[in-house]
Amino acid sequence: MYRKSLFCWFLSSATQQFDTGPQIRDWLRESRNTPLLSAKSLSNWVLLYTGEYVINARALLRSLHRVTPTMGITMRSARMYEVNDDPRSYIDTLRDCVTPHTDMVVCVLPDGEKYRYNEIKRFLCIHCPVPSQCVIAETLIPGSTLLTITTKIVQQMNCKMGGALWKVETGLQKTMFIGIDCFHDIINRQKSIAGFVASTNEELTKWCSQCVFQEPGQELVDGLSSCLEAALDSWFRNVQEQPDSVVVYRDGVGDGQLQALLDHEIPQLVNLLRKRQVKLTFIVVKKRINTRFFVECQEHLYNPPSGTVIDAALTREEWYDFYIVSQFSKHGTVTPTHYNVIYDTVCLDPDTVQRLTYKLCHMYYNFPGIIRVPAPCHYAHKLAYFVGQNIQQEPHNSLSDCLYYL
Template sequence: MSQPSEELQLASRLQESRLQESWLRERTDVGRNFRDFVVNTRQKLGHVRESTKGIQGRPVELFSNHVQLRSCSQRNLYKYNVIYTPGIEDGRKREALLSELEKLLGKCHIYDGNYLLLPHPLGEMKKEAVSKVNDKPVKITFELSRELQTTSPDCLRYYNILFRKSSNTWLYAQSWDLDTHTSNLIYRLEIWCGYVTSVLPYETGLTLCADVIHKVLRMETAYDLISRIHEKAEGKDVKEKIFKKLVGSSVLTKYNNKTYRVDDIAWKMSPRSKFIKSDGSEISFVDYYRERYGTVVTTFNQPLLITKGKWKKSLQDTLHQPIMLVPELCHLTGLTDDMRKDYGMMRDLSNHMRMNPKERQYKLLQLIDDLRRNKTVQKELQDWNLELKTKFLALSGRTLREVRIHQGRRMFDNHNADWSKITRDVPLLRAISLDHWLIIYTKGDYGSALTLHQNLQQVTPKMGITLRNAKLLEADNTVESFISTLEKHASPKPQMVLFLLPTDNKEIYDGIKRHLCIYCPIPSQCVLRRTLGKPRTLLTIATKIAQQMNCKLGGALWTVDIGLQNAMFVGIDCFHDIVHQQKSVAGFVASIDSDLTQWFSQCIVQQSGQELVKGLTTCLHNALKFWYEQHSSLPYSIIVYRDGVGDGQLQALIDQELKQMESYLEDVCRGQNVRLTFIVVKKRINTRFFLKKPENGTLNPPPGTVIDLEVTRTEWYDFFIVSQFVKEGTVSPTHYNVIHDTLYLSPDAVQSLTYKLCHMYYNFSGVIRVPAPCHYAHKLAYLVGQSLHQEPHESLSKHLFYL
């Protein structure tokens, strides 16, 4: 059941003009998820025009979580533009008027707010009908826009509308099975299990992709949180503290089982405030919820929450006005920082939510079986000449060879994508001596600081690190005290400062990082006291800390044989600043040596909502400058891995970011033809793969499994890689799309190269989900967006200071 439009609209006299302008600018654009699928990048890549399939590796048989959606006939579909005279802004009213024209249109039709899709023609290019709204006539004109084949990308939007048409008989984009949610009274949480689905075209044809998802719902409302802050704050900065806790969070309203993101708080409004309904009458929020949902609001002295909302496709022409929510009716979702620190609770949650491949596949098979048994679903599919197959798509993959790790003078195989134990007592690839450094601790933690110092001295000789005695200094647990203590002992400038913190207070951490990354650029390491609480693991923890400090000083832990000479690797990712909401941060990280052990890092702070980066040429110029200083020449090739690209932005990425880099290289590198390969990385996908094992049932694919057929696109040079090994749960693949390639890399070469790069992230002695430059760029953008809020000092640009 969906909320009526009047609930979403405020009377104009209650709106602040500044907010209204921003809401109007941020109208949701329909169909963005499907725009990427009409972008044909493969046609310009002559070397893979015939085939994008690799051959290297050991063949493995897999299942996916895709089910074929087959067209049963070659009949066309008909798309009509629908015009209302006089115009009607309310999308739901427009749709309701069409429902009254069943004799003309038939029961089988899909409307997206502007266009109507029918499985049959209306007989004329232009057809008119008359209906009534409030006893006033409305002329509805249907103009044939085009005939479509059932596999046309233009139909994707309508198929997805079809599959989320009614929550009573169908599943929808994100649906929650209310009968299977679990309540945990100890932690005051509810865990809801649901599904996420999409219909998209692949090489094998149209498929329905379905996956299991979970949502954590706290047994606490937004009003409970507001009241608790009021009680503790004692009138000091109450609104600011409430704003920080609520804005950006997600809430769920149980009266309609919908999730909303809180974008602002209307302090001057309350549940007694009134708004204008679509019929022109005025009603208070209290009365509306009682009449519409039978829900009683008991507290009148509370502000309202503002959400910009995710508009349905049928509302694309409706003015983008805010949704106002009553805090008392909004349940908080997700976990607090305190909850995440509770190991027992996180373990219990994981047991509920982490499904192994066999459990996940069984749950999805139940869903497909339910859809096939549902007569309403089957009737609707038949009306559209569609048939949903009974089994998940079976396909072949290939498992690449294990990548050898080079550390010092030794080489290691990475069994189960983890080499933490076998390399622990081996000299590092490049060890940096630590001669002058500080450990700053708080009162009562001298013993912990001394123990940590001794453990570091114990583990570093085997790593090849010369570690001199640190100066141990005591400070109060405030940013000011930490900084003043540091400044008193900052001459000569220390190589490294280690802070032993009693708690993970974000304000203190941010203050320390801001000072040492912006105003007084020194590599720093923050260690929580509780991390040192288990004596049996102290040496392991000390080893990890020593490795991190070595990297931040410019050292290197290990390398792999990339197999590509004179190549620069670049990672780009974006992160939205949670404090300065008008800004987003783009991280740019580039290798500047042939072993991928030295990296140049720079970030760009830009306006919020700009996923596409405008200042790439500056970053690329600086990276090439450092490369030239090292090699006295430019690289032969540059391979870019771009993460964090939103749905529907592929063409814009080609037109803007890729064009920026191409133009710059053409202008600056005229004497040397620097080759450019640009790869889009996507982690947020719902595709899963399961390994067929008759004797053991369904398992995760092994690390290094590549899938480059069946669920890839004919218009793209794309593939999936399962790079990680997971002991619990279902592994998640990563999708790669090569959109530009003047290096002419073969499928085997780009797949192998990508998998090898997943071994080069120095903060984890194992394989990660994305290539290392991507994750470095994410860590950089995350630190700046979360803590610094401005660009770091340029003297740190050749150090991995953000690990």
């Protein structure tokens, strides 16, 4: 079996670089103590809380004042409103206090009750579109972990407002990266949701998010042309020229559906890209696999280090495929991810595709560490799940250029 390693990369914040070697689990501390790559100001924002948890809301404000300066975020005082725990109270208050100039809405919730959360998010994503952050009051108890929790909250809020936390150099010029995944409500048999998320600048710090409503259980996606066209328009607004190539990571399909992708999804993309003379690489991502790899050392077996690639012996001769162990784990067995390039006119060599794929696993802003799949792939999963599980309607188009669903 042939094994090679891809580590390590240097992540860039606004003022410095920090490395991610094979034993680095996360970089939360580094990201908290340096200015964010693109920090958004909290100039006009509102905070809703119930009277029972006013102490928790004030604890959040104190922590925000402590962590935002080092992250480069300018924060003005919030407009605070007391509500009761009924969803209607939150929505009526939001209807009165949110304006077109509101940057962010923060709701301190008394508990994790799903109906209340869904109603608030539905209102703020569809009827009154504004980035929002919901926080359960119990997580805001003053103590040793509050600053860490607040750091994660601030990072989420910054991304939802269109900011960026860090970046990694991909080595490719003028390349758009796209993730596609589907959510199926197998319990209520509601419509399936396809998430389509595309990078819209060369640094992978801006994203365009679209969703497609489909028949229950439908996996193959219709409407990819309109999603891609919206993403290309967003790219052009940011870069002032079109990309030379597009790399798609498609999650959620099995080996038996590869031909269906070639027949149904890829032609939708190719027909549009060919008119614009843009090249395409289409990669199928598989997480649900039984394959495991180990490193033998002194007659003991260990998990492979993060960045390990297997692209021979256990791969198939008729495929352009490989495995990557992207995550680091000291406990249990780490699960690799399988990648299969089923369409390629960009003509990247295998080493470049593998390094690129591993680098993208560092770019998911909801976790300061390495994830199992490339960031656009996981963003698409989060988007499809959020829309299908929580708001169940198409989000307002004004939110499409920010990661409002994190």
